[in-house]
Amino acid sequence: MPGPRREEQRELRVERPVHGGRCVARPVSVAAAGDGAGPVVLVAGAIPGEVVRARVTVRQGVAFGDTLDVLEATADRVPAPAHPGLDLGHVAPQRQLLWKHEVLMDAGRRAGVAWPAEVPAVVPSPAAWGYRGAIQPAVAGDRGAGTVVTPLGYRRPGAHDVVALDADPTANAACAAAWDALRAQPLPRGVVEVAIRGNDAGEALVALIASGPAREALDAAHALVRAGVAGVALAPHDPRGRFRGGAQRLAGARSVAQRYGEAEITVTATSFGQPNAAAAGLLFRELAAWAPPARHALDLYGGNGVIGLHLAPRAERVTVIDVDRGAIERGRGDAARAGATHVHHLRLDARDLLVPDDVDLIAVDPPRSGLAAATRAALVESRARALLYVSCDVATWARDVAHLQGAGFRLERVRPYDFQPHTHHLELLSLLRR
Numbered sequence: 001m002p003g004p005r006r007e008e009q010r011e012l013r014v015e016r017p018v019h020g021g022r023c024v025a026r027p028v029s030v031a032a033a034g035d036g037a038g039p040v041v042l043v044a045g046a047i048p049g050e051v052v053r054a055r056v057t058v059r060q061g062v063a064f065g066d067t068l069d070v071l072e073a074t075a076d077r078v079p080a081p082a083h084p085g086l087d088l089g090h091v092a093p094q095r096q097l098l099w100k101h102e103v104l105m106d107a108g109r110r111a112g113v114a115w116p117a118e119v120p121a122v123v124p125s126p127a128a129w130g131y132r133g134a135i136q137p138a139v140a141g142d143r144g145a146g147t148v149v150t151p152l153g154y155r156r157p158g159a160h161d162v163v164a165l166d167a168d169p170t171a172n173a174a175c176a177a178a179w180d181a182l183r184a185q186p187l188p189r190g191v192v193e194v195a196i197r198g199n200d201a202g203e204a205l206v207a208l209i210a211s212g213p214a215r216e217a218l219d220a221a222h223a224l225v226r227a228g229v230a231g232v233a234l235a236p237h238d239p240r241g242r243f244r245g246g247a248q249r250l251a252g253a254r255s256v257a258q259r260y261g262e263a264e265i266t267v268t269a270t271s272f273g274q275p276n277a278a279a280a281g282l283l284f285r286e287l288a289a290w291a292p293p294a295r296h297a298l299d300l301y302g303g304n305g306v307i308g309l310h311l312a313p314r315a316e317r318v319t320v321i322d323v324d325r326g327a328i329e330r331g332r333g334d335a336a337r338a339g340a341t342h343v344h345h346l347r348l349d350a351r352d353l354l355v356p357d358d359v360d361l362i363a364v365d366p367p368r369s370g371l372a373a374a375t376r377a378a379l380v381e382s383r384a385r386a387l388l389y390v391s392c393d394v395a396t397w398a399r400d401v402a403h404l405q406g407a408g409f410r411l412e413r414v415r416p417y418d419f420q421p422h423t424h425h426l427e428l429l430s431l432l433r434r
Contacts, residue, residue: 021424111398174198221250355382370396
């Protein structure tokens, strides 16, 4: 059994960033020696080169710190936004890009990745604010009278309390308009969170995540559509994970269209889609330029098949594989509208993959947990000569790439992208060959 949590305040000198938005720091009393001695604290809200006072909690033998005061600031510090999910919001934008590149290189070194000759700088997001086309705020507990009928906000990391916000500075125009409509609309008490999807055309979809029955949300759903929301659905609240019970349309449209690079796909309020369409478009166009010609290309973890549509001009046949039935159905419609008759969709769990012998190019875009061991084995055993790996997590990407390199692949190219400014998250595009 782990021991009890111990908490105290310490003055720390901050050294370098690590994966997850924190930095390695050491007590000022020992850091001055300059030899890396002394206990390590993983501190949030700090910047390398600073001295901070932090509340330090030891959990299972690891010391975590949260910055309380900045005693010696660097020139890279900026005022932090109120949004509690922006864990790099206190860091100047250009320093954020250098931070993320440093974390990428550190993750690769720890995993044993053999890097190509050049790892270029992080490609910045086309917009630093207002870039997100998918947000999921929580409903704050206090619903008092007045103009703000339904307060929305976000939970603090690792906590349950909600920080109420007037607006989300990362939301695009469509999501921001839906946010305002929701705040002005009384919602049933059973609604605990709201998923909002907004496209570049200004259309927004809303999913009310609730513990109550659909009939209790019908009036609110129709009111939101009258207020300009394109469509409203209800998703049962499930503490085990997001959208395990699916979603039921209450009013208006079920889906809207969104363009990513050279492909247009349909999305719902609860379906997965890259939240930063402009930044994702840059990556998908680069992916298409890197892709070698192929007889048969697989788009694994493909969702609707946005990567598959970008591979279509380079391949005689494309098969998009995903486990989600709704994504496969929408993808078939998207491919038909694009005239991509050689793009096919197959519902399959990636862990059950058996790669056909004629596949010579595979693209993977797995969840944050990376490739399952069975999937890595299937890739190694396949006859594919090239692998395009898109990742949203530098640690699991580094683990998988190091494994693939040990099994006969080499990392030919990698390019990092900033899809989520003001957070520690980083998107990667990489090309491996036999």
